[in-house]
Amino acid sequence: MPGILHLKNLYVPTLKEDPADADIASHKLLLRAGMLRKTASGVYTFLPLGFRVLKKIEEIVREEMDATGAYEIMMPALQPSELWLESGRWDDYGPELMRLSDRHERGFCLGPTHEELITSLVRDELRSYKQLPLTLYQIQVKFRDEIRPRFGLLRSREFIMKDAYSFHDSQASLQETYDAMSDAYGRICDRCALEWRAVEADSGQIGGKVTTEFMALAESGEAELVYCDCGYSANTEAGECIPHPTAHDVAELKKVSTPGIHTIEELAEFLGIPETSTVKALSGKDADGGLVVLFVPGSHELNEIKACRAVEGFELLSDDEMEAFGLHKGSMGPVGLPDGARVIADASLKGVPHWVVGANEEGAHYLGAAPGRDFTVDGWADLCVVKPGDSCPECGCSLKGARGIEVSQVFQLGTKYSESMRATYLDKDGKEKPFIMGCYGVGVSRTLAAIVEQHNDADGIKWPLAVAPAHVCVIPLVVGDDVVHPKAEEIARACQQMGFEVAIDDRDERAGVKFADADLIGWPLQIIVGKRGLAEGKVELKRRRTGERSEFLVDALPEMLAFANRKMMDMHKGGVTIFSGLFD
Numbered sequence: 001m002p003g004i005l006h007l008k009n010l011y012v013p014t015l016k017e018d019p020a021d022a023d024i025a026s027h028k029l030l031l032r033a034g035m036l037r038k039t040a041s042g043v044y045t046f047l048p049l050g051f052r053v054l055k056k057i058e059e060i061v062r063e064e065m066d067a068t069g070a071y072e073i074m075m076p077a078l079q080p081s082e083l084w085l086e087s088g089r090w091d092d093y094g095p096e097l098m099r100l101s102d103r104h105e106r107g108f109c110l111g112p113t114h115e116e117l118i119t120s121l122v123r124d125e126l127r128s129y130k131q132l133p134l135t136l137y138q139i140q141v142k143f144r145d146e147i148r149p150r151f152g153l154l155r156s157r158e159f160i161m162k163d164a165y166s167f168h169d170s171q172a173s174l175q176e177t178y179d180a181m182s183d184a185y186g187r188i189c190d191r192c193a194l195e196w197r198a199v200e201a202d203s204g205q206i207g208g209k210v211t212t213e214f215m216a217l218a219e220s221g222e223a224e225l226v227y228c229d230c231g232y233s234a235n236t237e238a239g240e241c242i243p244h245p246t247a248h249d250v251a252e253l254k255k256v257s258t259p260g261i262h263t264i265e266e267l268a269e270f271l272g273i274p275e276t277s278t279v280k281a282l283s284g285k286d287a288d289g290g291l292v293v294l295f296v297p298g299s300h301e302l303n304e305i306k307a308c309r310a311v312e313g314f315e316l317l318s319d320d321e322m323e324a325f326g327l328h329k330g331s332m333g334p335v336g337l338p339d340g341a342r343v344i345a346d347a348s349l350k351g352v353p354h355w356v357v358g359a360n361e362e363g364a365h366y367l368g369a370a371p372g373r374d375f376t377v378d379g380w381a382d383l384c385v386v387k388p389g390d391s392c393p394e395c396g397c398s399l400k401g402a403r404g405i406e407v408s409q410v411f412q413l414g415t416k417y418s419e420s421m422r423a424t425y426l427d428k429d430g431k432e433k434p435f436i437m438g439c440y441g442v443g444v445s446r447t448l449a450a451i452v453e454q455h456n457d458a459d460g461i462k463w464p465l466a467v468a469p470a471h472v473c474v475i476p477l478v479v480g481d482d483v484v485h486p487k488a489e490e491i492a493r494a495c496q497q498m499g500f501e502v503a504i505d506d507r508d509e510r511a512g513v514k515f516a517d518a519d520l521i522g523w524p525l526q527i528i529v530g531k532r533g534l535a536e537g538k539v540e541l542k543r544r545r546t547g548e549r550s551e552f553l554v555d556a557l558p559e560m561l562a563f564a565n566r567k568m569m570d571m572h573k574g575g576v577t578i579f580s581g582l583f584d
Contacts, residue, residue, distance in 0.1 A: 004492050005470055005503035008479075011048055013037075014517050024220040026452035027152030029461050033521045035469075042149025042157030049469040049521065053448055054160065056467045058139050060191050061162045061442050064184040068177075070135035070164055075117050077141055081107030083116040086421045098143045098157075110143035115417050115439060118165040122435075123423035129169045132425065132435075133177055137164030139444060153449035154222065154405060162442040167435045169427060174436050178210070178412055181440045185214050185408045188442065192451055193464035194407070199225050200234035201409060210412035215404030216450035223406055226399040228392035237305055241384035242391040243348045245297035248277045248356050250368040253335070259363045262330030264298040267365065271356070275299045279355045281332035283322055286342075287313025291325055293337060295345040295357070295377075300384040310344055310381035333357035333366055334375035343376065346383040405450045406443070413437040461522030462545050470501040473523035477511045477530040488529040491539070491557065495527075498561050519544065527557075 012034040021038075022028040030036040035050030046054055062072065081099070084090035090097075090109075098110040111117065118136065126134060139162045149157050164181070168174040182198065189196040194216045201213035213235055215225055227233035234240070261267050268275045278298030284307070286292050292311050296302055307314045322329055325338055334343050334357060349355070355369040371377050388401030418424065418434035427433050448467075455462040465471060472495045476488035485506070492504045503523065505514045511530075518526050528540040538551045552560065 002496075002501055004496055005501075007503060007505045008507045010503075012517075012521070013047075014520055022152065024151050024154070024453065025456050026154070026220070026449040029452055029456055029520070030152060030449070033461055035521075036152070040157075042146055042155070044153065044156065044158075050448075052469040053463070053467050054444065057192060057444050057447050057451075058160075058162070060466065061139065061188055061444060064188050064191075065137050065162065065164060068135065068180045068184050070137045070166075072138060073136050074138050074140065075111075075114055075121070077111050077143065078108050079111045079114070079117050081109060083120050083421075084109060087116050087119075087417055088420055089116070096144050096146065098145045112142050112144045113161075113439075113441070114138070114163055115165065115413070115437075116421070119417045119421045119423045119435075119437070122167060123418075123421065126167060126435075127425055129425055129427050132167055132169045133173050135164055135166040135177060137162060137440075151220065151222070151449075153445045154220075156445070159446065160444040162444055164440040166438040166440070167425075168438070169425065169433070169436065171436060174412055174438050178410060178438050181410050181438070182212060185410065185440070185442065188447075189214055189216070189407065191466055192447055193455065193466065194447075194450060195454060196407070197225065197227060197233045197402075197404065199227075199239075199404075201238045212410050213406050214408040216407050216447075216454060217402055218405050218450065218453040219403055220453050221403040221405040223404045224387075225402055225404050226386050226388055226390070227402060228395060228397055228399055230392060230395040230397065232392050232394045232399075234386065236386050237303060239386040240393040241300065241303070241346075241348075241382055241386040242393060243297045243300050243346070243384055244276060244389075244391070245279070245299070245348055245352050246274065246276045247352050247354050248273060248367055251354055251370075252368050253370070253374050254367045255359050256365055256367060257363060258331075258365045261363070261365070267356070268298065271367075273356065277356055279333075279349065279352075279357045281334070281358055282307075282316065283325070283327055283332060284311070284314050284316045285321070286311050291338060291341040293332060293334065293341055293343055294383055295334060295343065295349060295355075296384050297346060297348060298356075300346075300387065302383055303385040306381065306383050310379065310383060311342075328358070328360060328362045331358035331360065331362055331364060333360055333369065334371075334377070335366055335369055336360045337375075342378045344379045344381060344383070345371075345377045347380045348384070350380055405446065405453065407447045407450050408440075408442040410440045411438060413439055455522075459516070460520035463522040463524060465524050468501075468522065468524050470503040470523060471495075472500050472525045472527060473503045473505060473518055473521075474527045474529060475505045475511075475514050475518060477514075477528065479506050479508055483534060484529055484531050487534060487554070488527075491527055491529065491554070494558060495561060498558070500561065518542075 014034045015032040018028045019031050037045045039045050100108050142159055142161045146157050166177045196216050199213050201211050224236040261270050264278050275298045280296050280298045282294045282302050284292050357366050357369050359366045388399055390399050392399050415434040423435050424432040474488050474492045476484050478484040492502045495502045524544050526542040537554050540551050542549045
């Protein structure tokens with residue numbers, strides 16, 4: 001049974017004002033509530049109450065991982081560079097990888113993730129198909145050298161993550177674990193009382209072709225997503241884009257003077273047409289340095305991730321490179337491009353017979369440019385960033401938009417790492433085959449921040465019961481006397497014996513300070529013990545979630561708390577502990 005938290009002895013340095021460098025609710029409140037302290041840019045110390053919340057989230061994650069049949073291990077954060085060289089990611093990962101050398105000039109990195117290390121761990125000892133499938137996981141500090149750490153725990157350079165890795169002998173086996181992990185991740189979000197969506201995503205530096213992100217909805221989220229009432233949802237970087245370009249009514253190729261016009265907005269206003277009737281050009285080069293010009297509806301932006309899929313090694317041209325190719329920024333078009341240039345257009349433009357585009361002359365544009373007649377399109381692809389208002393790829397209805405915080409992600413890696421690192425097993429015919437792999441990450445510290453983003457008000461944090469630093473805070477309005485303080489201690493012990501985690505604010509502070517800190521810290525239930533109430537045999541209860549206050553007879557408290565405890569345990573057994581009974 002955990003001990004009672006006595007605030008007079010606990011290190012909880014609360015702040016009255018928002019720190020100057022904190023921009024979002026979770027960053028401000030975790031600092032003000034004495035749960036975090038900044039050590040360096042993107043690096044934080046978890047103080048006692050913040051660490052308690054962190055450990056509760058870890059325990060939820062651990063319970064759900066163990067329920068899938070995964071086994072917990074602990075790998076080193078310090079990883080040899082040769083493993084990353086084997087996989088090819090030592091150079092590909094980029095400057096976010098924290099690299100260092102030891103005294104013998106051997107290269108290492110501080111792990112942002114552990115695909116290489118886990119693959120090297122099993123490749124010499126996991127030898128038979130009879131040992132598969134196998135899933136191993138850890139909860140550990142990770143490192144990423146963010147160029148601009150910000151938003152507290154949402155973009156930090158040191159963070160806590162649960163990373164799991166699975167090994168299989170078939171795609172069907174991988175899919176089974178992938179689905180089980182996805183279900184577990186949904187339960188983790190539910191148990192942390194998050195409003196969330198599972199969205200289609202891009203695999204980024206991890207690799208693999210199939211991946212899903214779990215997004216906690218929040219206006220402060222860095223990720224933009226689209227969703228439909230039919231159930232479809234996607235990160236805008238990965239979602240299929242079905243825009244609605246419109247044709248202009250000029251059918252013949254006609255050059256018009258557009259002096260000083262360089263943007264789609266300016267062009268549409270100058271011509272008196274909607275942006276959906278214009279076509280935007282973006283120039284780049286392929287892996288061989290050849291010129292490639294991409295065309296998308298003027299109402300949309302180019303998705304560079306999709307561009308790299310359509311054109312191997314695609315990279316946007318700098319202004320100097322555009323000038324070297326003889327291109328005019330703001331006036332590019334498909335008619336009259338330099339010899340050898342490839343034209344790739346968004347698939348939505350295939351049905352548009354006449355385009356409004358740049359004329360490849362400074363201050364000039366074409367109306368009525370027709371694919372096949374005036375220029376050739378070398379390829380069609382999905383190139384746009386999806387946005388609200390586009391059509392849902394599953395049902396055709398209009399997509400809605402939201403922002404989210406990525407709290408977890410699941411990946412099907414295939415054989416990306418096992419092939420490059422020669423990690424194989426013997427199948428039932430005795431043949432060596434590369435492992436089929438999956439990986440699954442939960443941002444534990446990001447989840448903590450996401451919970452605060454969704455559960456707060458003007459007075460502070462409103463912790464869900466499952467992750468609160470304690471369930472109940474007993475607040476004696478007088479300390480050191482022989483009536484109020486002893487009764488508060490008695491109530492605290494009674495709550496503890498019923499299975500609740502309890503804090504008592506036995507600091508010698510004014511009542512107003514205690515009330516403000518109780519709301520700032522976010523104790524789900526506050527039991528206020530005062531001399532006047534005790535004279536009538538009563539205490540006051542405040543439910544942090546609703547702000548409701550009510551008086552109860554002291555003698556009735558045990559029965560009420562016992563009922564609330566039974567409700568809490570029943571909900572926990574059901575896999576979801578959010579709010580119940582007395583804590584609503």
